[in-house]
Amino acid sequence: MQNDTWIAAAHMGTSLRVWVHAEGVVTPLLAQVGGTVTEAALLELIHSHLRPDAVTPVICAGLDVAGFVPVPAPPPNTAVAVESGDPRIALLAVQGLSQQKPADLMGAQAVQVAGFVDAFPDWDGVLCLTGPQSRWVHISAGEVVSFQTYLTGEMFGLLGRQSVLGEAVQSAAQDEAAFAQAVSDAMSRPERVAGALYSLHAAVRAGAARADARGRLSGMLIGTELAAARPYWLGQNVALIGEGGQVARYGAALQAQGVPAQIHDGAEMTLRGLQQVRAKLV
Amino acid sequence: MQNDTWIAAAHMGTSLRVWVHAEGVVTPLLAQVGGTVTEAALLELIHSHLRPDAVTPVICAGLDVAGFVPVPAPPPNTAVAVESGDPRIALLAVQGLSQQKPADLMGAQAVQVAGFVDAFPDWDGVLCLTGPQSRWVHISAGEVVSFQTYLTGEMFGLLGRQSVLGEAVQSAAQDEAAFAQAVSDAMSRPERVAGALYSLHAAVRAGAARADARGRLSGMLIGTELAAARPYWLGQNVALIGEGGQVARYGAALQAQGVPAQIHDGAEMTLRGLQQVRAKLV
Numbered sequence: 113m114q115n116d117t118w119i120a121a122a123h124m125g126t127s128l129r130v131w132v133h134a135e136g137v138v139t140p141l142l143a144q145v146g147g148t149v150t151e152a153a154l155l156e157l158i159h160s161h162l163r164p165d166a167v168t169p170v171i172c173a174g175l176d177v178a179g180f181v182p183v184p185a186p187p188p189n190t191a192v193a194v195e196s197g198d199p200r201i202a203l204l205a206v207q208g209l210s211q212q213k214p215a216d217l218m219g220a221q222a223v224q225v226a227g228f229v230d231a232f233p234d235w236d237g238v239l240c241l242t243g244p245q246s247r248w249v250h251i252s253a254g255e256v257v258s259f260q261t262y263l264t265g266e267m268f269g270l271l272g273r274q275s276v277l278g279e280a281v282q283s284a285a286q287d288e289a290a291f292a293q294a295v296s297d298a299m300s301r302p303e304r305v306a307g308a309l310y311s312l313h314a315a316v317r318a319g320a321a322r323a324d325a326r327g328r329l330s331g332m333l334i335g336t337e338l339a340a341a342r343p344y345w346l347g348q349n350v351a352l353i354g355e356g357g358q359v360a361r362y363g364a365a366l367q368a369q370g371v372p373a374q375i376h377d378g379a380e381m382t383l384r385g386l387q388q389v390r391a392k393l394v
Numbered sequence: 395m396q397n398d399t400w401i402a403a404a405h406m407g408t409s410l411r412v413w414v415h416a417e418g419v420v421t422p423l424l425a426q427v428g429g430t431v432t433e434a435a436l437l438e439l440i441h442s443h444l445r446p447d448a449v450t451p452v453i454c455a456g457l458d459v460a461g462f463v464p465v466p467a468p469p470p471n472t473a474v475a476v477e478s479g480d481p482r483i484a485l486l487a488v489q490g491l492s493q494q495k496p497a498d499l500m501g502a503q504a505v506q507v508a509g510f511v512d513a514f515p516d517w518d519g520v521l522c523l524t525g526p527q528s529r530w531v532h533i534s535a536g537e538v539v540s541f542q543t544y545l546t547g548e549m550f551g552l553l554g555r556q557s558v559l560g561e562a563v564q565s566a567a568q569d570e571a572a573f574a575q576a577v578s579d580a581m582s583r584p585e586r587v588a589g590a591l592y593s594l595h596a597a598v599r600a601g602a603a604r605a606d607a608r609g610r611l612s613g614m615l616i617g618t619e620l621a622a623a624r625p626y627w628l629g630q631n632v633a634l635i636g637e638g639g640q641v642a643r644y645g646a647a648l649q650a651q652g653v654p655a656q657i658h659d660g661a662e663m664t665l666r667g668l669q670q671v672r673a674k675l676v
Contacts, residue, residue, distance in 0.1 A: 214589075215596035245558065245592065261592035263557060270552040275545060276527065303584040307496075307622040310527060310543035314497035340589040 116394065117166075119158055119201075120386035122220040123149040123174030125244035125265075130154075131383050132161045133390075140379075148176045155198055162200040170196075171204045171386055171393075174220030178205035183256045185209060187226035191389050206389055209256055216261050221247055223385030224353050224378060229254055230388040231381075237349025242359045243378070244269065246337065248344040260344065264337045265358060268330060277309065280316035280325045286357070287327035288364070294331025295338065295365045302339040305332045334365050345371055354378045398676060399448075401440055401483075402668035404502040405431040405456030407526035407547075412436075413665050414443045415672075422661075430458045437480055444482040452478075453486045453668055453675075456502030460487035465538045467491060469508035473671050488671055491538055498543050503529055505667030506635050506660060511536055512670040513663075519631025524641045525660070526551065528619065530626040542626065546619045547640060550612060559591065562598035562607045568639070569609035570646070576613025577620065577647045584621040587614045616647050627653055636660045 120131040128149055130141040143157045154172065162168055171191050178192065191204035209218040209225075218225075221241045228239060229251065239249040244266040249259040272281045298305050309332065312325040338345070350366060350373040352359050359375055366373045402413040410431055412423040425439045436454065444450055453473050454460075460474065473486035491500040491507075500507075503523045510521060511533065521531040526548040532539040554563045580587050591614065594607040620627070632648060632655040634641050641657055648655045 210596070210600075212600075215593045215600055215602075217592075217596045217599060260589050261596075262588055263553075263559075263591050264588070266557050267549075267553075270556060271545075271549075274552060274556070275548050277545075303618075303621045305622075306544055306546070306618050307542050309545050310499075311497045314492070314499045314543075317499060318492075318494075318497055320497075336585075336588050339585045340587075 116390070118169040118171065118390055119161065120383060120390070121154060121158075121170060121172040122223060122382045122386065123172070124220045124382070128153060128157060129379060129382065130157050131386070132158065134161070138383075149174060151197060151203065155201075158201075162198075164200065166200075167202050168200060169204060169390075169393075170201045171206060171389055173206040173223040173382070173386060174208070175205045178207045180208040180210035180217055182210050182212060183258060186255050187229050187385070188222050189226060189389060189392055191393065204393070206386070209259070211259060214260070216259060218247055218249075218259055218261070220382070221245075222256075223389070224381040225249055225251070225256060225385070226388060227381035227383070227385030228351065228353060228376065230384055231376075232351075235349070235351070237351065238344050240341075240345070240350060240352050240354075240362060240373070241378070242352065242354030242362050246354075246362075248341045250344065260341065262337045262341070264333045268333050271309070271333075272326070272329065277313050277325075277329065280313045281322060281329050283322035283326045285323040285326075286330060287321065287324045290324040290327035291331040291361065292364065292368060294328040295335035295368060296331075298332045298335025299339045299369070302336050305336050308332060330361060331365070334361060338365055338369065345369075350374075351376060353381050398672070400451040400453065400672055401443065402665060402672070403436060403440075403452060403454040404505060404664045404668065405454070406502045406664070410435060410439060411661060411664065412439050413668070414440065416443070420665075431456065433479060433485070437483075440483075444480075446482065448482075449484050450482060451486060451672075451675075452483045453488060453671055455488040455505040455664070455668060456490070457487045460489045462490040462492035462499055464492050464494060465540060468537050469511050469667070470504050471508060471671060471674055473675065486675070488668070491541070493541060496542070498541060500529055500531075500541055500543070502664070503527075504538075505671070506663040507531055507533070507538060507667070508670060509663035509665070509667030510633065510635060510658065512666055513658075514633075517631070517633070519633065520626050522623075522627070522632060522634050522636075522644060522655070523660070524634065524636030524644050528636075528644075530623045532626065542623065544619045544623070546615045550615050553591070553615075554608070554611065559595050559607075559611065562595045563604060563611050565604035565608045567605040567608075568612060569603065569606045572606045572609035573613040573643065574646065574650060576610040577617035577650060580614045580617025581621045581651070584618050587618050590614060612643060613647075616643060620647055620651065627651075632656075633658060635663050 196203040478485040
C-alpha cells in the first residue's frame with residue numbers, strides 16, 4: 113500500500129483536483145474546468161504522470177457517467193470501472209448520491225462525506241459541505257439519511273461578477289460586521305432579501321464602502337441559506353467541510369446562532385474519501 | 395412639432411433603444427450593449443441618421459452622467475445638456491430618480507413612469523416596471539413617492555444561462571401551471587426558495603420536463619419578488635409596464651393574488667416619456 117501507484121481525482125464545481133500517489137509521495141494538481149469533466153480534461157492534467165509500460169488506476173469522483181445511489185445509503189466506499197480511451201489508465205468512477213423527494217443529487221462532494229465518516233465513524237449529526245453548491249447532509253449510524261443542496265456560492269459568484277451589483281462588490285476585503293448584520297437580517301426576515309440586493313449598488317453609488325457591500329451580499333445569501341436549512345442544523349451536532357474564507361463565514365454565521373461547528377478542510381476530506389475507496393479496492 | 399427632427403434614446407438593462415423622429419416619421423432602432431452606455435455606442439446606432447449640416451437634438455435616458463433627483467419628485471419632465479464629442483448632435487440627458495432610504499436608484503425606467511403619468515395624469519397607485527431590474531413605484535398626485543428595485547429578471551437570466559441549472563431550464567416553452575404553483579409556493583414560504591432551486595436540476599435529471607423546470611424557476615423568482623413587494627401592491631391600484639412574456643407572467647401572478655393589473659407596453663411608455671420631455675423643451 114505504501115508504494116501503491118494510483119491517481120485520485122475529484123471534480124467539484126469548476127475545479128478538477130488530482131492527487132498523484134507514487135513511491136509513497138502524494139502530489140496534488142489542480143485545474144479549472146467548466147461544465148462536466150471529460151476524460152480529455154483529466155488526461156491533460158495527469159498525462160505527464162502516466163507510464164507507457166504500466167496501467168495506472170485513476171479513481172475519480174464527480175464523473176457524470178458514474179450514476180447515483182439513492183439515500184438512505186452509506187457514503188461511497190467503492191468505485192466502478194468505466195471505459196477509458198487511454199490504455200495507460202484504468203478509470204474507476206465513484207458514484208454520487210441521489211434523493212427522490214425533495215429531488216436532489218450529490219456528485220463528488222459525496223467523497224467528502226465518505227472521508228469524514230472514515231475519520232469519525234461514530235459521529236452522528238449534520239455536515240455542511242460548502243462550495244459553489246453547498247449541501248447539508250444528515251448523517252446517522254454512518255449513513256447519509258437525507259441532504260439538501262443550495263446554490264449560495266454560485267449565486268454569490270454570478271451576482272458579484274456578472275450582475276448590476278458587480279461593480280459595488282468589487283473588493284478584496286469583506287467587512288465582517290456588515291456580514292454578521294446581514295446574516296442576522298436575512299435569517300429574521302428572509303422575504304426581505306430580494307428587495308435589499310439592489311440597494312447594495314445604490315448605497316455604493318451614494319458613497320458606501322465596497323467591502324461593506326461585499327460583506328452584506330455574502331451575509332444576505334448565507335443568511336438566506338441558514339434560514340432555509342434551519343431544520344437541518346437546529347439542535348444538531350454540526351461539522352463544516354470546505355475551504356478558505358467561505359467555510360469560515362459559514363462557521364461565523366452558525367456561531368452567531370449559538371451553533372458551534374467544527375471545521376474540516378475540503379481538499380483533505382476529499383482525498384481521505386478517495387483513499388478509503390482505494391484501500392477497499394486493493 | 396410635426397416636422398421636428400430629433401432623436402429619443404433610452405438605455406435599459408442591456409438594450410439601447412432609439413427612435414429617430416424626422417419628417418413626421420418615427421423610426422425605431424435597437425442595439426444590445428453591455429454595462430454603461432457610452433456616446434460611442436449611441437453614435438454607432440444613430441450616425442446614419444445624422445446630417446452634416448445641422449445639429450440634431452438627442453434626448454437620452456439612462457446615461458450615467460445625468461445624475462439622479464431624490465424622491466419624492468415628479469418623474470422626469472426635462473433634460474440637461476451634456477457635453478458631446480460630436481458636433482452633429484446636441485446631447486440632452488434625462489435624469490433618473492434616487493431614494494435615500496432604503497438606498498435605491500432608477501435610471502432610464504424613470505421615463506416610463508413619466509410616459510405613464512403623461513398618459514394617465516389622475517392615476518394614483520403602484521406601477522411595476524418589469525425588465526432585468528424590476529421596480530415597484532408608488533405614484534400619488536403625479537409624483538413618485540417611493541420605489542423599490544428587484545433583480546428578478548437578471549437573476550432568472552444568470553441562473554438560466556450560466557448556473558448549474560442552465561441545462562435543466564433550456565426550453566423555449568414554459569409550463570404555466572408549474573409557474574403558477576411555484577409563485578404560490580414562493581409567496582407562502584419564501585424562505586424555502588433557496589433550497590428548491592437545485593431540485594429543478596435534480597428533477598430534470600430524474601426525468602421531469604424542462605418546460606416545467608423553466609416555469610418553476612420563473613415562478614419561484616417572481617413569487618419571491620411578490621412576497622417581498624407585498625406592501626407595495628396589497629390593496630392598491632396596480633399597473634404593469636413591460637414587454638413580452640415577462641410582463642404577462644407578472645400579470646398572471648398578481649391576478650392569482652386577486653390583484654388585476656392593467657398592462658402597458660414598455661417601449662411605448664419609454665417613447666411617450668421622452669416625447670413629453672421634448673415637447674416641454676421646444
